[in-house]
Amino acid sequence: MLGFLINEREKQEMEYLLKREMDEILFDLKDSRIDHIVKRAMDERYKILFELFKRVASHKDCMKYMKTKRIEQGKS
Structure with a gap:
């Protein structure tokens, strides 16, 4: 297990990326x-x-991407 410390700005950048x-x-x-394949x-x-993403994002953002992911899996 690895860990690292990031500040708020770095967290926002990671979330964006x-x-x-x-x-x-x-x-x-x-x-x-x-x-x-x-x-x-x-x-x-x-x-x-x-x-x-779940480690740095808000619950609301996580739900958005989880929901989108399920929809996309059904289409592919």
């Missing part, structure tokens, strides 16, 4: 040209990013 990356993955999962790998990456 994770949201941006997760949004990009969700967008790409909608693309029918992407192979299902690649989509599965993207989904695994999304799960890892979401676990990190």
